[in-house]
Amino acid sequence: SQQGEEDPQALSIQEGENATMNCSYKTSINNLQWYRQNSGRGLVHLILIRSNEREKHSGRLRVTLDTSKKSSSLLITASRAADTASYFCATDASKKFGNEKLTFGTGTRLTIIP
Amino acid sequence: DTAVSQTPKYLVTQMGNDKSIKCEQNLGHDTMYWYKQDSKKFLKIMFSYNNKELIINETVPNRFSPKSPDKAHLNLHINSLELGDSAVYFCASSHIAGGAQYFGPGTRLLVL
Numbered sequence: 001s002q003q004g005e006e007d008p009q010a011l012s013i014q015e016g017e018n019a020t021m022n023c024s025y026k027t028s029i030n031n032l033q034w035y036r037q038n039s040g041r042g043l044v045h046l047i048l049i050r051s052n053e054r055e056k057h058s059g060r061l062r063v064t065l066d067t068s069k070k071s072s073s074l075l076i077t078a079s080r081a082a083d084t085a086s087y088f089c090a091t092d093a094s095k096k097f098g099n100e101k102l103t104f105g106t107g108t109r110l111t112i113i114p
Numbered sequence: 115d116t117a118v119s120q121t122p123k124y125l126v127t128q129m130g131n132d133k134s135i136k137c138e139q140n141l142g143h144d145t146m147y148w149y150k151q152d153s154k155k156f157l158k159i160m161f162s163y164n165n166k167e168l169i170i171n172e173t174v175p176n177r178f179s180p181k182s183p184d185k186a187h188l189n190l191h192i193n194s195l196e197l198g199d200s201a202v203y204f205c206a207s208s209h210i211a212g213g214a215q216y217f218g219p220g221t222r223l224l225v226l
Contacts, residue, residue: 030212042118042204042217043157086155092212100212101147101170104157 004089004105012111019076021108023089024069030092032065033102034074037086046074046087076110084112117141118218120205126224127195135190135221137205145169145211146188148180149204151220157204163188164211195225 007022023032031050035043049056049065049072056063062075076083086109090102118139127133139146148160162170166182177193188205205218 033214035215035217037155040220042219043206043215045214045216048214088157094212100210101159101162101172102212102215103159107155 004091004103006087006089006105006108008108009106010109010111012113013079014113015079015081017079019079019083019110019112021074021087021110023072023074023105025072025089025091025093025105026070027093028067030094030100032063032072033090033092034061034063034072035088035090035104037088037107039085043088079110079112081112081114083110085110118205118207118216120203120218120221122221123219124222124224126226128226129195129197131195132191132193133195133223134192135203135205135223137188137190137218139186139205139207139216139218141207141209141216142186143207143209143216144185145208146182146185147206147208147215148188148190149206149217151202151204153201161188161190162211169211195223197225199223200225 004025033048034046037043060077065072086107088107089105094100121136145164147162151157160174161180163182165185179191182188202220206215208215
């Protein structure tokens with residue numbers, strides 16, 4: 001079964017507002033990553049947070065990780081029309097060194113209304 | 115200057131045919147991957163290679179055969195294409211397994 005489940009499945013907000021997406025996963029992880037996918041394009045890596053980190057920032061992005069709840073959130077502040085995309089969380093839960101792989105969640109479709 | 119490139123971008127073919135998708139990365143990464151994204155946007159890993167060696171094979175039918183001639187290339191050959199193979203196939207690479215991955219633009223495969 002899938003490791004990550006994003007919530008909500010779809011989100012529409014006005015430009016300038018903040019957008020928050022959540023990701024829940026099932027097993028212990030080494031790291032959790034967030035990716036963006038624009039329509040018809042490949043995924044773009046946004047941020048990686050390790051299991052021993054609780055919060056990370058990158059520009060207008062803020063990611064939190066709560067390993068006790070097995071959840072993460074992605075906050076995009078001051079949203080722009082260009083942020084319209086699907087956002088995926090992905091977890092590396094590999095137990096064996098050299099056998100790492102990412103398991104992707106179901107994605108949140110974010111629409112920014114100009 | 116494309117980091118991860120795939121060819122072709124679109125592939126329309128008949129059931130039963132054999133086709134190949136090529137992937138190249140110029141990032142100097144050791145690890146490369148193939149993913150399949152279905153119509154519901156669910157992305158699932160198929161294979162991973164590290165320095166030309168197969169590391170992960172995620173119960174993919176043996177009609178799918180990856181080949182890595184060198185660590186910058188990972189090609190995917192598909193035999194006897196089926197309707198259910200229709201999807202978008204993404205190649206990706208990373209400096210280390212489990213690290214940030216860089217994705218190609220995808221190959222949209224439609225099997226008729």
